[in-house]
Amino acid sequence: MAHDSGPAAVRHGQRTSGWLTFAGTLAVVIGAFNIIDGLVALFNDDYYLVGDNRIMVFDFTAWGWFWLFLGIIxxxxxxxxxxxxxxARATGVFFAVLAAIGHxxxxQAFPLWSVLTIAMCVLLIYALTxxxxGSRG
Structure with a gap:
């Protein structure tokens, strides 16, 4: 009598990882946060703390487009x-680093949101690496 050898992932020679499932979900959440950041920067400049509409080099419109495209990706x-x-794992690390540097x-514009997103980006990088x-999500 043959016994079942376990989950399908084990039978196909690939290990599943809860970290990768967590990382995928976290990447979607960070992306959604960045989309929200982008839409707010595009449609409501007065929402942010910086009054002269300048952060580093760009204005809120440029940052809005940056966050919107980065969030979609x-x-x-x-x-x-x-x-x-x-x-997706390699690309996820790259875009998490890019998002952390961007935040x-x-x-200066939105400190609490940026610190929260930077922390999630660091957690995402850890979860991806x-x-x-050879493990799958």
Whole structure:
């Protein structure tokens, strides 16, 4: 009598990782936050703390487009991570670093939101780099 050898992922030789599922979900959440940041920067400049509409080099309109495009890409990458795509893991690390640096520059405009997003980006980078090699979400 044959016994079931375990979950389908084990039978196909790939290990599943809860960290990658968490990372994919977190990438979608960070992407959604960045989309919200972008839409607010585009449609309501008075929402942010900086009064002269200048943060580092760009104005709120430029930052709005940056956050909007970055958020859309991060949502797509998050879906790829959950689907177990290796390209999405590498791309997710790159865009998490880019978002953390961007929020560091955006810190003066909205400090609490930026600090929260930077912390989530660091957690996302860890979740994407910690799982065993070859594991899927």
């Amino acid at each position: 991060q949502v797509a990458v998050g879906a790829g991570i959950v689907a177990g795509k290796m390209w 560091l520059a955006f810190l 910690a799982p065993p090699a």
